[in-house]
Amino acid sequence: MRFMMLMIPGGYATAAPDVMPSANAVEEMMKYNEALKRAGVLLALDGLHPPSTGARVSFKGGKPTVTDGPFAEVKEVLGGYWMIDVRSREEAIEWARRCPAGENDVIEVRRVQEMSDFPEDVQKAVVEGFSGLKD
Amino acid sequence: MTTTATIEAVWRIEQPKLAARLTRRLRDVGLAEEVVQDAFLEALERWPRDGIPRNPAAWLTRVAINRALDRLRRTVMLDGKHRELAIDLAELEREMPDMEAALDEDIDDDLLRLIFTACHSMLPAEQRVALALRMLGGLTTPEIARAFMVPEATIAQRIVRAKRALRDAGVAFDTPRGEQRRERLAAVLEVVYLIFNEGYVASVGSDWLRAGLCDEALRLGRLLAALMPEEPEALGLVALMELNASRFAARIDKAGNPILLLDQDRSRWDWSLARRGLDGLNRAMALTPTPGRYLLQAMIAACHARAVSVADTDWIAIAAFYQALALAAPSPIVEVNRAVAVGMAFGPTQGLAIADGLQDEPRLRDSHLLPTVRGDLLEKLGRIEEARAEFRRAAELTGNERERALLLARAGRHHLNVNTAYRSTRQRPL
Numbered sequence: 001m002r003f004m005m006l007m008i009p010g011g012y013a014t015a016a017p018d019v020m021p022s023a024n025a026v027e028e029m030m031k032y033n034e035a036l037k038r039a040g041v042l043l044a045l046d047g048l049h050p051p052s053t054g055a056r057v058s059f060k061g062g063k064p065t066v067t068d069g070p071f072a073e074v075k076e077v078l079g080g081y082w083m084i085d086v087r088s089r090e091e092a093i094e095w096a097r098r099c100p101a102g103e104n105d106v107i108e109v110r111r112v113q114e115m116s117d118f119p120e121d122v123q124k125a126v127v128e129g130f131s132g133l134k135d
Numbered sequence: 136m137t138t139t140a141t142i143e144a145v146w147r148i149e150q151p152k153l154a155a156r157l158t159r160r161l162r163d164v165g166l167a168e169e170v171v172q173d174a175f176l177e178a179l180e181r182w183p184r185d186g187i188p189r190n191p192a193a194w195l196t197r198v199a200i201n202r203a204l205d206r207l208r209r210t211v212m213l214d215g216k217h218r219e220l221a222i223d224l225a226e227l228e229r230e231m232p233d234m235e236a237a238l239d240e241d242i243d244d245d246l247l248r249l250i251f252t253a254c255h256s257m258l259p260a261e262q263r264v265a266l267a268l269r270m271l272g273g274l275t276t277p278e279i280a281r282a283f284m285v286p287e288a289t290i291a292q293r294i295v296r297a298k299r300a301l302r303d304a305g306v307a308f309d310t311p312r313g314e315q316r317r318e319r320l321a322a323v324l325e326v327v328y329l330i331f332n333e334g335y336v337a338s339v340g341s342d343w344l345r346a347g348l349c350d351e352a353l354r355l356g357r358l359l360a361a362l363m364p365e366e367p368e369a370l371g372l373v374a375l376m377e378l379n380a381s382r383f384a385a386r387i388d389k390a391g392n393p394i395l396l397l398d399q400d401r402s403r404w405d406w407s408l409a410r411r412g413l414d415g416l417n418r419a420m421a422l423t424p425t426p427g428r429y430l431l432q433a434m435i436a437a438c439h440a441r442a443v444s445v446a447d448t449d450w451i452a453i454a455a456f457y458q459a460l461a462l463a464a465p466s467p468i469v470e471v472n473r474a475v476a477v478g479m480a481f482g483p484t485q486g487l488a489i490a491d492g493l494q495d496e497p498r499l500r501d502s503h504l505l506p507t508v509r510g511d512l513l514e515k516l517g518r519i520e521e522a523r524a525e526f527r528r529a530a531e532l533t534g535n536e537r538e539r540a541l542l543l544a545r546a547g548r549h550h551l552n553v554n555t556a557y558r559s560t561r562q563r564p565l
Contacts, residue, residue, distance in 0.1 A: 037361045038243065039148060040354035043411070085350065090144035115384055
């Protein structure tokens, strides 16, 4: 089953646009990423620029409204993710525990929805939607 | 979160590394396999009571080494003399305090050695498969038995025999180089692909462990690709498995009957997995001008993955890849597939010429495959009576009830548009 480990770095909401992790932190994280890869569980990973260079699109009143970052009211923002394929929720959590994260960081572990998780009528709608997309 | 589930999770992560580390220390795959199991059983007994240790890897390694020392001392005592041991007991005892420091060592080489040893080409494939799932996948004997639908005693025996054969042959714990490497690597990759295919043929409602074999094989394959990023066939195998696995949901209907690739609803394919497969394939192809059997099969699978429909498929490329595959890994099944591809690419006459050449092939005699393919090609050529005879023969040979009914329908309803009648019985015609 696939899980996403969502990295929520402490203080990232207000981080400067050009913020960069230290060489040491990067090295530690690379080791961790290698371990995931060596275990055959890593499917994908990416890091995200801080929200100060991003934007939020909200839909209050049914209309899209764009707000440029940083977002003063938001406390926790994503800094990146790993997509892993493991045998159980516990294994995903065990991998998250092993991450060389900072003390203000949080990793949220979430299972990826697979097609088979949906009831039949939803599956059908998804399948038909996808057929349309591919044409 | 229950402790048992957590222990199992830790186990899954630590087990292959533990087995690799122990095999190097003990110079004995069999002994390593036994004491690694011992360590797991002890963890299951003690961790729920004492809590999970801060460094589970160190704990497991220490327990496993202790058990190894126990076993070796007992052997020495029972024999009443210092029988020839693969390792020096005293040396092992001296090493004990360094275990924790040893955990930081680079494990890659040991893992690779373990893979090449557990999947040694001298062992029969079924023994290799059992030993690999046990030592690299961390599956227990009952789990392997359930997944392969054979009695536990059968799997236990395969593992015992494999370990004995490795010990008796004095197989060195190493990574093969030069001439040997190709043959040994083939034996390793075969194990992974056998495990994958065992899971791929699992039907609806079968044990989740059985279908889970595909995931086990994918993980093993990714592990291999990570350890040998320069081996095009290892990368090709992962790409092949990912491309095939992307069709997993579409490969059987609700009743559990297999749906042939050309009849599958392509919108049910897992496109993110297929994309991973295609990316991996590109990386693998860049490594070699002469693709081997897995890479070629991945290239064929990729042609299907890239096609939005059957009509959109690059059959000329597929026919060419099958020709290359027939040279790289000759087999009558490959030839039958080539006949289909050539028939699609260049017309039924050319396809039939290949299929006709296979009629005396003894390995196809009991299979419905060739008469089905011949029937289809003859039908396309308008040679209806001959086609009917072939479908009837195929119906007699197939072991699948539903397939038999379909073949008999094709044999009988030639006056209708046979192809339409055939396809309309499928879940979703393309």
